[in-house]
Amino acid sequence: xxxxxxxxxxxxxxxxxxxxxxxxxxxTKPAEDITALYEAGQRxxxxxxxxxxxxxxxxxxxxxxxxFIGHLQSNKVxxxxxxxxxxxxxxxxxxxxxxxxxxxxNQRIINCLLQVHIADExxxxxxxxxxxxxxxxxxxxxxxxxANIRIAGLMGMATNTDDESKIxxxxxxxxxxxxxxRNTFLKDHSYFKELSxxxxxxxxxxxxxxxxxxxxxxxxFGNRNYSQI
Ligand SMILES: *Cc1c(COP(=O)(O)O)cnc(C)c1O
Numbered sequence: 001x002x003x004x005x006x007x008x009x010x011x012x013x014x015x016x017x018x019x020x021x022x023x024x025x026x027x028t029k030p031a032e033d034i035t036a037l038y039e040a041g042q043r044x045x046x047x048x049x050x051x052x053x054x055x056x057x058x059x060x061x062x063x064x065x066x067x068f069i070g071h072l073q074s075n076k077v078x079x080x081x082x083x084x085x086x087x088x089x090x091x092x093x094x095x096x097x098x099x100x101x102x103x104x105x106n107q108r109i110i111n112c113l114l115q116v117h118i119a120d121e122x123x124x125x126x127x128x129x130x131x132x133x134x135x136x137x138x139x140x141x142x143x144x145x146x147a148n149i150r151i152a153g154l155m156g157m158a159t160n161t162d163d164e165s166k167i168x169x170x171x172x173x174x175x176x177x178x179x180x181x182r183n184t185f186l187k188d189h190s191y192f193k194e195l196s197x198x199x200x201x202x203x204x205x206x207x208x209x210x211x212x213x214x215x216x217x218x219x220x221f222g223n224r225n226y227s228q229i
Contacts, residue, residue: 003036007219011203015214018207023067023196025217028224031056037220038064046088046215050076057083069155069196069215071125074098078105086111088155088196088215091125093135096149103148111152113196116177118170119159126156129177136185151186153194153212154178158202167202171209178210 015022023046026034034045038061047053048070057066068080069088074095080087081102090096090112103110114135117126127135139146156174158167178195186192198206198214206214218224 003033003221004219005036005040008037008040008042011214011216011219014204014207018211020207020211021213023069023213023215024220025069025199025215026056026221027052027070027217029221031059033221034060034064044085046217050079053084054079067215077102081108081110082106084110086113086152088113089115089125091115091127093138096135096139096146100146100149109148109150111150111191111194113153113155113194114151116154116156116174118156118174120161121159132177132181133185136181140185150191151189152191153196154181155196157199158197158205160201164205168205168209171197171202171206171211175210 011022021044022042023044024037024042025046027048034056043063044065044067046067046069047056053066053068057064065085066083067086067088068084071089072087072095077098081099087099087110090099096112099110099112114132115126116132117128139151154174154177156170158170161167174197175195182192194212195210196213196215197209197211200216200219203211203214203216
């Protein structure tokens, strides 16, 4: 259960020259582990499950920046809208509309990252380029409606493989999609600046390919035991 503070300091040092931030992924881990990392200075935590994140948010310090990084169902947005800072895996216009609606109810602005499907695996969520472009077309044609969200960037997960060149090319491809959007659809949006790529196994490659946010769990908190949740 002990967290790895040596790894934490080392990761922070590695992120420094890239100006990238760490999202500490605490899913399935107890609130005490989050508190231990919080006391070491960490403020951004990422969770994958609505109920688990909401329970932790209720008992942990209010200056934690909560990032929802899992697949989010529209009907659950209302539970996290009062406090969530950034939602990393927005994969439909319908979900974006619901986030905007619930953020408005709470008089808040929620940062949203669009999840792009870059991996080979069928199981990984996310939109392809055509789907992203049609979402962005709908968004830019009707922008005044979306006063309570910000499209703050893109998120992606590489294929789970030992082939580094494959991972690198998937991240590279995502960075190119990001640049295209920044130069076209969202060129007047200074807050479109985040590239959420990189996990425990591939964050070094992600940093070299332009990551601004790495999402790291097991290196900090140890392996997860899903039977405990
Ligand atoms: C669990 C998870 C992570 C962290 O994975 P590790 O390999 O433990 O670093 C990152 N991103 C997403 C979307 C996750 O679900």
